[in-house]
Amino acid sequence: MEVKEKLIFINNCLKELQKRIPQENIVPAEFIRFQDGSGKVILPTECRGQDVFVICDVNDKTPNPYTGKILSPDDHVRDISRVIGALKENPARTNLIVPFLPYGRQHRREYGESMEAADYLRECHYLGFHNILTVDAHDPDVSAAISKHNFDNMFATDNMLTELVLREKLDYTHPENILIVAPDEGAQLRARHFADRFGCNHAFFNKRRDNTVIVDGKNPLKYKQYVGESPKGKTIILVDDMISSGGTILETAKELKNMGAARVFVCATFGLFTRRTMDFIKAYQKGIVTKTYITNLTYLDTQPMYGIEVIDGTEQLLECIHALHANKEDIREELGTNFKPVSELIRKRTLK
Numbered sequence: 641m642e643v644k645e646k647l648i649f650i651n652n653c654l655k656e657l658q659k660r661i662p663q664e665n666i667v668p669a670e671f672i673r674f675q676d677g678s679g680k681v682i683l684p685t686e687c688r689g690q691d692v693f694v695i696c697d698v699n700d701k702t703p704n705p706y707t708g709k710i711l712s713p714d715d716h717v718r719d720i721s722r723v724i725g726a727l728k729e730n731p732a733r734t735n736l737i738v739p740f741l742p743y744g745r746q747h748r749r750e751y752g753e754s755m756e757a758a759d760y761l762r763e764c765h766y767l768g769f770h771n772i773l774t775v776d777a778h779d780p781d782v783s784a785a786i787s788k789h790n791f792d793n794m795f796a797t798d799n800m801l802t803e804l805v806l807r808e809k810l811d812y813t814h815p816e817n818i819l820i821v822a823p824d825e826g827a828q829l830r831a832r833h834f835a836d837r838f839g840c841n842h843a844f845f846n847k848r849r850d851n852t853v854i855v856d857g858k859n860p861l862k863y864k865q866y867v868g869e870s871p872k873g874k875t876i877i878l879v880d881d882m883i884s885s886g887g888t889i890l891e892t893a894k895e896l897k898n899m900g901a902a903r904v905f906v907c908a909t910f911g912l913f914t915r916r917t918m919d920f921i922k923a924y925q926k927g928i929v930t931k932t933y934i935t936n937l938t939y940l941d942t943q944p945m946y947g948i949e950v951i952d953g954t955e956q957l958l959e960c961i962h963a964l965h966a967n968k969e970d971i972r973e974e975l976g977t978n979f980k981p982v983s984e985l986i987r988k989r990t991l992k
Contacts, residue, residue: 645965646690646731648683650719651711653697654739656936657954667692669726671719673706679715681722688729691965694769695737696720699912699939717742717760724767733770735964739937739957740882740910744778758785765789771964775937775953776830776881776909794960795976796935796953800907801837802985803951804933808905810875812982815840819874819901823892827880834879834907837982843868845892872900882910883934886919893929906932911940911948921946 670682698713743756771790783791822831822844835842846865911934923929924947935953963971
């Protein structure tokens with residue numbers, strides 16, 4: 641029997657990805673939500689012997705059709721478990737695709753707090769997932785929680801850099817005029833990765849927070865120090881894995897402009913915009929941020945997006961799904977982890 645791909649979408653997520661997939665490969669799962677908030681999943685077709693991919697965007701904020709309420713990330717995570725419970729017939733393999741890793745920012749333990757990211761990965765292993773695929777995990781080292789099992793981390797860097805250079809006409813042939821900046825020490829690895837692609841330098845902001853105080857759900861800054869060469873007169877690319885409220889990114893961009901930066905571009909895989917996009921629009925209008933680049937790999941609300949460019953990452957994600965389905969031995973090309981300088985990326989796009 642030929643093993644086929646069967647994809648189960650947990651919610652109204654990754655619409656561009658769904659358009660790329662033949663309808664016969666999509667299982668029309670029904671996610672019922674009762675008035676008391678509990679729910680159940682109904683799978684109308686059997687998946688015996690099939691290669692099942694369970695796909696979920698835990699940030700999806702589409703109102704539930706049964707209750708009209710917006711489900712939380714915890715609700716979406718619970719629906720993933722329900723799908724496994726509804727798969728009565730044994731599939732060939734079950735694979736979990738979560739572009740935004742649930743609880744990814746809760747990756748370390750301090751002062752007795754829970755370490756949700758590692759706990760969740762262990763739970764996924766217990767549920768029986770053969771492969772777990774995520775995108776730009778906040779801390780890839782969290783995979784140590786399931787070190788003997790398959791955990792793949794995709795990067796949309798190639799598409800991001802290609803679109804940034806072509807749309808903004810960046811002169812990548814003079815890397816001395818480009819500087820990659822991380823807003824904090826945690827984003828240094830991403831900054832270095834971007835800098836290596838351009839062959840330019842990178843810098844970062846060294847921050848210290850007051851862990852004894854919590855204001856608006858986070859520890860306030862005690863001090864911040866810029867480490868690296870002067871940004872004066874340079875094109876700055878400010879990189880991070882996500883934009884949450886955006887306060888840190890915008891504050892950093894403003895400081896860089898005050899230090900003489902010519903242009904500041906923001907590149908982040910996920911644009912959550914928990915406080916809406918208006919602050920970014922104002923920063924764009926004032927010339928603080930030249931453009932903000934994000935992907936469509938998580939939920940994007942219907943709100944003004946002036947100065948915000950959305951890069952499609954679903955084609956690459958589908959390539960990863962096909963590679964997993966084919967049980968390909970090496971999927972580094974699909975994951976985007978092979979090193980490619982910007983010059984090669986642009987040449988490849990030009991030849992298409």
